Amino acid sequence: MTQAQAEAAAAAQATGDELLVVDHLEKYFPITRGIVFQKEVAAVKAVDGVSFSLREGETLGVVGESGCGKSTMARCILKLLEPTGGRVLYRGQDITKLSRAEMRPFRREMMMIFQDPYASLNPRKRVGFIVAEALQVHKLGTDAEIKRRVQELLEVVGLNPEHYNRFPHEFSGGQRQRIGVARALAVNPKLIVCDEPVSALDVSVQAQILNLLKDLQRDFGLTYVFIAHDLNVVRHISDRVMVMYLGQVVEHAYRDELYTAPKHPYTGALLSAVPVPDPEIGRNRKRIVLEGDVPSPINPPNACRFHPRCPRFVEGRCDVEEPELVNRGGPSTHVAKCHYPLERWPLSEEDMRRAPAGV
Amino acid sequence: MALLEVNDLKTYFRTDDGVVRAVDGVSFKVDKGQTLGIVGESGSGKSVTCLTIMGLNPRRTAMTTGHAMWKGEDLLTAKASRLREIRGNEIAMIFQDPMTSLNPVHKIGDQLAEAMRLHEDVSRRQARKRGLDLLKAVGIPRADRRIDDYPHQFSGGMRQRVMIAMALINNPDLLIADEPTTALDVTTQAQILTLIERLQHEFGSAVIMITHDLGVVAEIADDVVVMYAAEIAEQGTTDQIFKSPHHPYTWGLMGSLPRLDQNVERLVQIQGQPPSLLRPPPGCRFHPRCPYVMQVCKEVDPELSPAGDDPTHLQACHLDEETKKREAAKLLAGMMAEAS
Numbered sequence: 001m002t003q004a005q006a007e008a009a010a011a012a013q014a015t016g017d018e019l020l021v022v023d024h025l026e027k028y029f030p031i032t033r034g035i036v037f038q039k040e041v042a043a044v045k046a047v048d049g050v051s052f053s054l055r056e057g058e059t060l061g062v063v064g065e066s067g068c069g070k071s072t073m074a075r076c077i078l079k080l081l082e083p084t085g086g087r088v089l090y091r092g093q094d095i096t097k098l099s100r101a102e103m104r105p106f107r108r109e110m111m112m113i114f115q116d117p118y119a120s121l122n123p124r125k126r127v128g129f130i131v132a133e134a135l136q137v138h139k140l141g142t143d144a145e146i147k148r149r150v151q152e153l154l155e156v157v158g159l160n161p162e163h164y165n166r167f168p169h170e171f172s173g174g175q176r177q178r179i180g181v182a183r184a185l186a187v188n189p190k191l192i193v194c195d196e197p198v199s200a201l202d203v204s205v206q207a208q209i210l211n212l213l214k215d216l217q218r219d220f221g222l223t224y225v226f227i228a229h230d231l232n233v234v235r236h237i238s239d240r241v242m243v244m245y246l247g248q249v250v251e252h253a254y255r256d257e258l259y260t261a262p263k264h265p266y267t268g269a270l271l272s273a274v275p276v277p278d279p280e281i282g283r284n285r286k287r288i289v290l291e292g293d294v295p296s297p298i299n300p301p302n303a304c305r306f307h308p309r310c311p312r313f314v315e316g317r318c319d320v321e322e323p324e325l326v327n328r329g330g331p332s333t334h335v336a337k338c339h340y341p342l343e344r345w346p347l348s349e350e351d352m353r354r355a356p357a358g359v
Numbered sequence: 360m361a362l363l364e365v366n367d368l369k370t371y372f373r374t375d376d377g378v379v380r381a382v383d384g385v386s387f388k389v390d391k392g393q394t395l396g397i398v399g400e401s402g403s404g405k406s407v408t409c410l411t412i413m414g415l416n417p418r419r420t421a422m423t424t425g426h427a428m429w430k431g432e433d434l435l436t437a438k439a440s441r442l443r444e445i446r447g448n449e450i451a452m453i454f455q456d457p458m459t460s461l462n463p464v465h466k467i468g469d470q471l472a473e474a475m476r477l478h479e480d481v482s483r484r485q486a487r488k489r490g491l492d493l494l495k496a497v498g499i500p501r502a503d504r505r506i507d508d509y510p511h512q513f514s515g516g517m518r519q520r521v522m523i524a525m526a527l528i529n530n531p532d533l534l535i536a537d538e539p540t541t542a543l544d545v546t547t548q549a550q551i552l553t554l555i556e557r558l559q560h561e562f563g564s565a566v567i568m569i570t571h572d573l574g575v576v577a578e579i580a581d582d583v584v585v586m587y588a589a590e591i592a593e594q595g596t597t598d599q600i601f602k603s604p605h606h607p608y609t610w611g612l613m614g615s616l617p618r619l620d621q622n623v624e625r626l627v628q629i630q631g632q633p634p635s636l637l638r639p640p641p642g643c644r645f646h647p648r649c650p651y652v653m654q655v656c657k658e659v660d661p662e663l664s665p666a667g668d669d670p671t672h673l674q675a676c677h678l679d680e681e682t683k684k685r686e687a688a689k690l691l692a693g694m695m696a697e698a699s
Contacts (some may be wrong), residue, residue: 065544066515172632173401202400202571207615207626214625229544236617236626273549275574277616279597283578287549292500293514
């Protein structure tokens, strides 16, 4: 861990009222060769040193292209995957080393909503069972109480409580996602990790689910980690936004700072790539088009991982020295991992390609 | 004469539960070099419209009426052999899912060459050369080596480019793109949209872009058709649709989009679900979800009629012009209260 990151993490912990602190989280998937003697030949560095903290009632948005490690990070936070390194603190307690049994009380506090409402509900179970399962596992009440609670939950998420006995296939995509939300809410969690909860839905249904998530946050004081690749959606729901690239955080700031004054060229490129539903703006706007795909996380580029695709790449600096995730102008809470941050926004592609100041 | 003129197109499917009216009286036209955007929710009939034009519906269950005039020739009554000549040659289609629309057991170079050799009498070598040129044109790095790769060796964005290259190999006059960027990241989407625009410039092709993303439509379409429950709710130029939307469904679609350039506390949501096309609601099909519903909406199906005095801007809604102007202005000012 670099000095700056250590300080940032320490500062985050100092205030003491964080619900969740993620400290230099790492998840490497080994690549092995051989059948009997499996020799590790390389590792996919899916998450490589991610740190952040989250206060109660806050929403952290996480964005990045597919393959940047967003979902792996989410699964590591909930210990659905065992992290390779780093710590996850929930209310100040390190949960990364806990056994399954020790973890159980924490499972009631943190829940997940999954991306695909078609794949995340068991097609052979009735909706009532799916939503009640967590209650039964944690032995929260008698059968009658659980049934009442489930019907109440279905009502909270905007479904008809009488649909208790139906199967998932009888519902549309948006309704299924509501079942997923009801299931996550069943045990009164504090933290909900949403992994692309609306990307499989139509825009009109997407709006219904986003409004629902916002209402639930207000009513139950929920804390969200909200993962999405749609920057519009993330802007709508988040208090703070974290941009990930190849397993690392490249920029982290309060929502308005990030969207009005991005510092990292990757954030700039992402923002400029989003189509705007306004023909006048759309036609006159220049997209900053990134060349190529995300490089392989097995063998990520040296130094700054974004340098092979970066429009402001400076030879001899960006490919030699890894930038730190520190404040690059603007409010001190705004950090970016770049040697040559953007001076202003919006920036045309020509301006962006022009040699950054001081080279 | 328009390049493609679709007139009162209806496609019904016979199913065990009854007749599904997947497309119910759709008309539009596309001129040379123009881009038409078709927007709507899943199941609104966008894709079926295009599959019908291409003659790709299952023959046993689909019933089609209406006309689809392609350069003066009706595609709906054309012989299968004639359709095969047109498909992939004069009209090409990019399918939604690049993962499943390429053949996994053939090299992409061979698949590209096949698309060309079906329509033109060229040697293998010539077809391969043309395939290579197109792979370069769509921005596949090291195309001379990648041409001998299999589809699984490409990422999603790269496969979609291969699909585009394949669609363009015979210089089609019309390119139908069915949600070409839905499965992709924004950065890749930007690359693909830029590419389609550039190729349209170079080859002068017309494009029909099917999408549910109003942002994509605003950026690349000249004309827009908004479809709801197998019918056209509103159609007009992109500026007409975005600057003075006339149909409550269009308002709902626009209001439900989170915007990058503004903070909105609550999104406008369209209540409920799209109706079943087995038994569509009587009167206006949008009325069960419409916040402005009146008695007449439940009884009389509104005709697609000019909005105001502009004959190019059509809409199907009973609301009076005054109310529409006022509500559209409110929406555009971002002040529209939640439609409930």
